[in-house]
Amino acid sequence: MNPVILLVFAVGGLWVIQKIVGYRNALRAINYFPGHRTVFDIRGMSSLLPRIPYITGGRNGGWKRKHDLFAKLDRDIISFAATFFVVADPGAIKEITASRQRFPKPVEMYKGLQFFGNNIVVSEAEEWKRYRKICGPSFSEPNNKLVWDETVKIVHDLFDNVWGSRKEIVYEHALEVTMPDTLHTVSDGFIVKLLTPKWAVPYKKRFRQVIFAFEELERHMHEMIDSRRNAEKKEERYDLLSSLLDANDDPTDGQSKLTDQELLANIFIFLIAGHETTAHSLCFSFGLLALYQDEQDRAYQEIQKALPGGRDPTMQDIPALSFIEGIMNETLRMYPPVVSVPKISAEDTTLSTTNSAGEKIVIPVPAGVTVNLHAVGLHYNPKYWTDPYKFSPERFLGDWPRDAFLPFSGGKYKITVKEDPAFAGETFEQKKERVLKAKGGLTLTPVRMPLVFTRRDW
Numbered sequence: 001m002n003p004v005i006l007l008v009f010a011v012g013g014l015w016v017i018q019k020i021v022g023y024r025n026a027l028r029a030i031n032y033f034p035g036h037r038t039v040f041d042i043r044g045m046s047s048l049l050p051r052i053p054y055i056t057g058g059r060n061g062g063w064k065r066k067h068d069l070f071a072k073l074d075r076d077i078i079s080f081a082a083t084f085f086v087v088a089d090p091g092a093i094k095e096i097t098a099s100r101q102r103f104p105k106p107v108e109m110y111k112g113l114q115f116f117g118n119n120i121v122v123s124e125a126e127e128w129k130r131y132r133k134i135c136g137p138s139f140s141e142p143n144n145k146l147v148w149d150e151t152v153k154i155v156h157d158l159f160d161n162v163w164g165s166r167k168e169i170v171y172e173h174a175l176e177v178t179m180p181d182t183l184h185t186v187s188d189g190f191i192v193k194l195l196t197p198k199w200a201v202p203y204k205k206r207f208r209q210v211i212f213a214f215e216e217l218e219r220h221m222h223e224m225i226d227s228r229r230n231a232e233k234k235e236e237r238y239d240l241l242s243s244l245l246d247a248n249d250d251p252t253d254g255q256s257k258l259t260d261q262e263l264l265a266n267i268f269i270f271l272i273a274g275h276e277t278t279a280h281s282l283c284f285s286f287g288l289l290a291l292y293q294d295e296q297d298r299a300y301q302e303i304q305k306a307l308p309g310g311r312d313p314t315m316q317d318i319p320a321l322s323f324i325e326g327i328m329n330e331t332l333r334m335y336p337p338v339v340s341v342p343k344i345s346a347e348d349t350t351l352s353t354t355n356s357a358g359e360k361i362v363i364p365v366p367a368g369v370t371v372n373l374h375a376v377g378l379h380y381n382p383k384y385w386t387d388p389y390k391f392s393p394e395r396f397l398g399d400w401p402r403d404a405f406l407p408f409s410g411g412k413y414k415i416t417v418k419e420d421p422a423f424a425g426e427t428f429e430q431k432k433e434r435v436l437k438a439k440g441g442l443t444l445t446p447v448r449m450p451l452v453f454t455r456r457d458w
């Protein structure tokens, strides 16, 4: 045989053997924990391929099968490829999101969002904290009011100027109502933008469209920046763009400066992340209301009652619009825009879940494996949601399982020391001593640590 061909076969054979050995080792490390065995996990390119048994999980696999794979294996944590866990157990999810140190964000999975530079999504630890500190204060009550008022204006503009006096407005795709064109092309064209080399752009219309939309968005971002910078009067503003610009121009209160690249990259990320999620969920809620006319009637009645004479809603009306809020939540339960949130295990550890008999199952989780928080599996988990495929906004009006609802991911809690009148006058040092008091034992043991965990809005 031709020695070159022989060499190719030998190298190829070695590669396959190496893959198999690596795969078996990975399986051993998770104690052969039951799961769906595919050589490639759902990450990255393999999710673009169709489903091939034992090779790939399939396109949209995480969305299509809801809670089915969990039900089939009778447990709420399953492994896919041997280095990939998927979690639909509220307790385990809480444990994972509670510790960013044990389960950090796998930054390299987000690298595709970096065309304009480093940003809050593609960063973790100190860098993430820096961006977070700049952006955080914008998500405040005054900003909510700004967004509310602006929304009322936009909806008026749609009704008065776009729909006008027409009795019936038909859309082939309702996303046209909720999502601006350029942003749609940009978010739909991510893969094209990532994978298309410059020389190939002129050859295909789709390539040209996507590249053009990216350029247009970049121009638009520069316009936003310039018009805000050149505004005649500098008014007190509470919005995100202003916070980012301040940090870029003249950082106050000890913030480090945001470079021009970082400024553009973060504006881009907020535009995309903000538009995609809200436009898509609004679109899904329209579709659900179109299908479930009874629910739509109930919503209409609530609005008529809360806003007599068809007056504009203010934020004070929110409590009287709880069914509408139920529709929003029910839409986010059934169609969570962010289907799953990836984490990575920083150390060898374990997670636990239960089966339908209530027996505890402990799962070894080696360092370096991906752990996916699966909102869809959780939201369709019949243990927590009766009749999970049914659109029923009402389920949010009474008591509902808060831990089994994860559209915005979790773990953002503020921790404070529990107030106690018995210790009203104590100094910080006294409080510190009381709260952190420790004793021996098998290992060092905290004695009594009264804390309060308050969910953060952001």
Ligand code: HEM
Binding pocket: 120, 121, 122, 269, 270, 271, 273, 274, 275, 277, 278, 281, 332, 336, 337, 338, 341, 407, 408, 409, 410
């Ligand atoms: C229906 C509305 C929305 C949903 C369901 C949603 C969901 C999510 C989820 C699940 C994450 C991942 C959180 C994590 O890693 O723990 C996330 C992150 C993020 N979202 Fe949203 N989001 C929504 C609206 C928005 C809006 C309106 C904006 C912008 C104003 C936005 C900007 C971001 C950004 C910048 C991140 C990354 C944050 C970070 O890595 O620290 N999102 N979102």
Ligand SMILES: *[C@@H]1O[C@H](CO)[C@@H](O)[C@H](O)[C@H]1NC(C)=O
Binding pocket: 322, 325, 326, 329, 396, 397, 405
């Ligand atoms: C909707 O979900 C949010 C966030 O999880 C929650 O704070 C709110 O109370 C829910 N509203 C209703 C009506 O269920």
